[in-house]
Amino acid sequence: MAATNLSMGAAIVGAAESNEIGYPEERGEKVTSLQHHIQAIKNVSDYTGIPISDIEGVFSTGWSVELAEHLGIRPHYIDTTSVGGCSFEIHVHHALAAIASGIIDIAVVSHGEAGWSYRGAGGGGGGRGEMSPGAEMTMAYGTFGAPSQYAHAMVRHMHQYGSTVEDFAHISVVTREWAQKNPRALMFTDPSQAEVKLGERTPNPFGGPITVQDVLDARLIAWPLTLFHCCLVTDHGGAVIVARPEIARSLRTNPVWIAGAGESMAHQNMLEMDDFTATSAARSSAIAYEMAGLGPQDMDMAMIYDSFTVTAAITAEMLGLAPRGQGYRLWKDGDAAPGGRLPINTNGGGLSFNHSGMYGMQLLVEAYRQLSGTAEDGVNGIEGKQTDSQTCVVNGTGGTLSTTGTLVLVSDD
């Protein structure tokens, strides 16, 4: 059966973050994941003018029932999809389907993750007791956390395509350039230039501009990944509201239309990854582009999950933005940089802005900010519109290059 085309069947009508992201703990203020959720939902409600009581669908990684109870609302659409960092792109896909089919009119997608303050306390979305057989067969061999796994993909990419560690390092450098434009970015401030005032955030010792050599010289985490090839670990909350077209057009905020959406997966454990230089984003983006009637050549900018430099490079290839094996060139050649042909990760990315563990919401908030034309208004505390983009492909990646969700978003007219 041919599916109904859901393109433009709903819009993102607003996006907001929690009040204090990054390392709130440093200021003696330990903010829980729940607080991040509630602050973000309150902020997006205030921003759009949509009362929290009007929300009919709650989409969040495992949290939806607790959030609804806490907010005192009784949604009639509940989605707790928790498949890693791309969950939020997938939530938007599901919200689009729920709205376009007439089940609900207004949905909230919410994220709250005190990834730094509660580090080591266990993941937000998991919860299964015994170890899966696939995980057992990899954890037994001394791999710890994402970098230890992703490094294998980078080595295979270097072998297959002749790419170098230096090629990938350009991704860190360019992404840091974007972070210099975002005061909310953890790596915004150059510590050697900063005047530290009492009660203000201490600049991160690694903040400020970096060079390719800095990336190469940084401490090794899992060769070939040095520290600067790896994303941050921070706290973050964010929320977007998705609404039916008639409502989207009636609000004081500018809608950003969901032209296309797709999701897919390749494996759970890297042991089952057929091709270490490819992800299911090839499939999820093909679905999203087809729905949108648009292709990679039509995209003005991209928000690409950059848990590691290699994630961003491979994903750019999967989204059709660069030929296979040459994803890194977008950064190395300056296309992805400020003023470039195809701005990528304009918030400073997971590498230099913020990465709480599941980074997909940060991608959505920034895509909304750029496409809604409201970036200049200082939405979420960031002043200045970085691009004139009308179209953006957003791609989240979850697990160990396991799951992907792609959205094709377009500005209003």
Added chain:
Amino acid sequence: MLPRCTLCGKVHWYPRLICPSCHSTDLEWIEGSGEGRLHTFAVQHRAFGGWAEEVPYVTAFIDLNEGDRMMTVLRGVDPNKPEDIKIGTKVKVEFEKADDDTHIPFWRVVEE
């Protein structure tokens, strides 16, 4: 020993409750050749628990001669010279006794 589907004949790793190729549940264990090729690797410089004392060490994915892939800590290589480790190189399995019931397979780079 490796799990193999008696219906389609394909070997898979990790061990499953059902054949991931043809979905038969009629599976058997066969003795593998213990030989394979290096698919990709990384050098771990940050680890926890007992592994923390072992850094740096090389983790790797092995293409089994019988098909499918296995993860391991690779032996017979210098973790401080990753540039010298060649993808596609021949590897052989060796077992290390963990306790009375468990032997853990490790793979070692060998001459062609």
